[in-house]
Amino acid sequence: MLTTRLPLKVEPHRLAANAEHLEGLVPLDAFARLAEDAGPQQGDCQVWLDFSIDTQGRRVIEGRLEADVQLPCRRCLEPMPTHVSSHFLLGVVSSDALAADLPSTHEPVVVEDEQLNLLTVIEDELILSLPQVIYHDEAQCGVSSDQLSSGDASEASATPADSPFDVLRTLKGKS
Numbered sequence: 001m002l003t004t005r006l007p008l009k010v011e012p013h014r015l016a017a018n019a020e021h022l023e024g025l026v027p028l029d030a031f032a033r034l035a036e037d038a039g040p041q042q043g044d045c046q047v048w049l050d051f052s053i054d055t056q057g058r059r060v061i062e063g064r065l066e067a068d069v070q071l072p073c074r075r076c077l078e079p080m081p082t083h084v085s086s087h088f089l090l091g092v093v094s095s096d097a098l099a100a101d102l103p104s105t106h107e108p109v110v111v112e113d114e115q116l117n118l119l120t121v122i123e124d125e126l127i128l129s130l131p132q133v134i135y136h137d138e139a140q141c142g143v144s145s146d147q148l149s150s151g152d153a154s155e156a157s158a159t160p161a162d163s164p165f166d167v168l169r170t171l172k173g174k175s
């Protein structure tokens with residue numbers, strides 16, 4: 001379990017030359033675009049990054065992230081705990097023209113002035129790895145398919161309060 005904050009501004013060329021490893025937490029509420037897409041978030045994103053220079057002389061960052069985010073169920077719109085994890089491989093380049101030369105296995109990050117904003121990089125990766133559409137299991141959703149077809153909402157408020165935690169347990173049991 002990580003406990004320290006990830007530095008958000010780094011010098012990727014120096015880190016790659018020294019084959020450095022960085023790991024740490026980024027608070028989820030630092031991600032403005034994530035909040036726009038999915039609503040306010042709590043907790044942290046865990047991030048592990050390995051900087052290196054590969055055999056082709058490319059500066060690369062091999063990374064992994066994990067986070068527990070709240071995404072709106074597309075049926076009842078209630079926030080739904082969702083575990084997100086992603087592996088990614090970044091190629092550090094100094095211009096868009098050089099980005100085009102990277103193999104398709106590498107996502108380009110353009111670095112000017114020796115500074116890389118990791119917040120932007122991690123937020124991009126996190127948003128890319130979100131599931132497109134999520135629903136509660138029918139038994140746990142605030143809107144059942146019966147209600148959708150019959151319009152009877154009288155029982156809707158009786159059970160959904162504790163359902164997100166059941167979903168979380170289900171998700172954790174699978175991962």
Ligand SMILES: [Zn+2]
Pocket residue numbers: 073074075076077078135136140141142143
């Ligand atoms: Zn739902």
